[in-house]
Amino acid sequence: MFPTCPPPLTKNKRTLVCCEEMADGERMGMKSKRILVTGGSGLVGKAIEQLVTEGEGQADEEWIFLSSKDADLTNAAETSALFAKYQPTHVIHLAAMVGGLFRNMKYNLDFWRNNVHMNDNVLHSAHLHGVTKVVSCLSTCIFPDKTSYPIDETMIHNGPPHHSNFGYSYAKRMIDVQNRAYSEQHERMFTSVIPTNVFGKYDNFNIEDGHVLPGLIHKTYLAQRNGTALEVWGSGKPKRQFIYSLDLARLFLWVLREYEEIQPIILSVGEEDEVSIKEAAESIVTAMGFKGEVTFDTSKSDGQYKKTASNSKLRKYLPDFKFTPFSQAIKETCDWFVANYELARK
Numbered sequence: 001m002f003p004t005c006p007p008p009l010t011k012n013k014r015t016l017v018c019c020e021e022m023a024d025g026e027r028m029g030m031k032s033k034r035i036l037v038t039g040g041s042g043l044v045g046k047a048i049e050q051l052v053t054e055g056e057g058q059a060d061e062e063w064i065f066l067s068s069k070d071a072d073l074t075n076a077a078e079t080s081a082l083f084a085k086y087q088p089t090h091v092i093h094l095a096a097m098v099g100g101l102f103r104n105m106k107y108n109l110d111f112w113r114n115n116v117h118m119n120d121n122v123l124h125s126a127h128l129h130g131v132t133k134v135v136s137c138l139s140t141c142i143f144p145d146k147t148s149y150p151i152d153e154t155m156i157h158n159g160p161p162h163h164s165n166f167g168y169s170y171a172k173r174m175i176d177v178q179n180r181a182y183s184e185q186h187e188r189m190f191t192s193v194i195p196t197n198v199f200g201k202y203d204n205f206n207i208e209d210g211h212v213l214p215g216l217i218h219k220t221y222l223a224q225r226n227g228t229a230l231e232v233w234g235s236g237k238p239k240r241q242f243i244y245s246l247d248l249a250r251l252f253l254w255v256l257r258e259y260e261e262i263q264p265i266i267l268s269v270g271e272e273d274e275v276s277i278k279e280a281a282e283s284i285v286t287a288m289g290f291k292g293e294v295t296f297d298t299s300k301s302d303g304q305y306k307k308t309a310s311n312s313k314l315r316k317y318l319p320d321f322k323f324t325p326f327s328q329a330i331k332e333t334c335d336w337f338v339a340n341y342e343l344a345r346k
């Protein structure tokens, strides 16, 4: 831990707000933070980086965004070396093996092993290096399959997850177990957030392996280019709450700075903003100006029918937080994908 400013990282091109740029008064009077973001090259990490770059970082914050090129976090020695090198005071832990329904169904073992190793390595290195606060990322898709709705933060461990993604789900649930244990045994402030389905720029737009929205955006793009029908997988009936990556990033900044509970908090739009896959597809069709036929392949799995989550805990803390309207966020994401088609992950 740093009683004063941690040593500056002037040569690191990922450093966006450096302590050296702080006024003396800020150095003396404010708590300096060096924030390490694991998974900084992914969908959520890039959104946080955008906000920080655009001025939403604070003067006492130094941000370091990491990818798997910096260290393989499934490897304990590499993770420990990373913490020794950067000596963070705070960590946002986003790195994970992530994927949509079909990738999860194929690789449950890999999802379990990779995520358990990454989470354990990051949390234990954070503990050993005296990190003040860690915010990790769970997901609403790890909740019990058989449950009452809406789900809330107290229900994570109440029963088995959906069979399609049990590897990912159990690995993510263990973060909450570890957070409680680090708090009880070592008084660590390690907490977690629970986002619903995230989408936005820099998503994985791979049709087979990605999540439903980026997959649909990519399929709509191809259908338009090739003059074919847009085929939606499944019945289109399942419902989801989608959160725009920039809204989630803004909430992450708030959790890092203000949220003081070990227990997780659901970061989601309201229950009234749940949309069906069919409605989501229609929104993409409108955003991309697609004029062709839309079909539904009901031979493909629907996954969990719904996962309606309550955001009332979030609303108690932030009653006035404004989410970007779904259609606007979809339009911005589609426009980015079309403009960056060659570079986008797909």
Ligand SMILES: NC(=O)c1ccc[n+]([C@@H]2O[C@H](COP(=O)([O-])OP(=O)(O)OC[C@H]3O[C@@H](n4cnc5c(N)ncnc54)[C@H](OP(=O)(O)O)[C@@H]3O)[C@@H](O)[C@H]2O)c1
Binding pocket: 038, 039, 040, 041, 042, 043, 044, 045, 066, 067, 068, 069, 071, 072, 073, 074, 093, 094, 095, 096, 097, 098, 118, 137, 138, 139, 140, 195, 196, 197, 198, 199, 202, 203, 204, 211
């Ligand atoms: N996307 C969603 O809908 C959603 C919903 C709820 C919760 N979440 C959670 O949100 C977090 C961020 O998800 P995301 O959608 O931003 O994921 P993403 O776009 O797939 O990015 C994953 C990130 O993890 C890094 N990573 C993967 N394996 C790694 C390893 N072995 N060592 C070091 N870094 C590794 C990747 O680095 P490279 O770029 O170098 O590969 C990348 O930066 C995850 O914890 C995820 O479980 C996501």
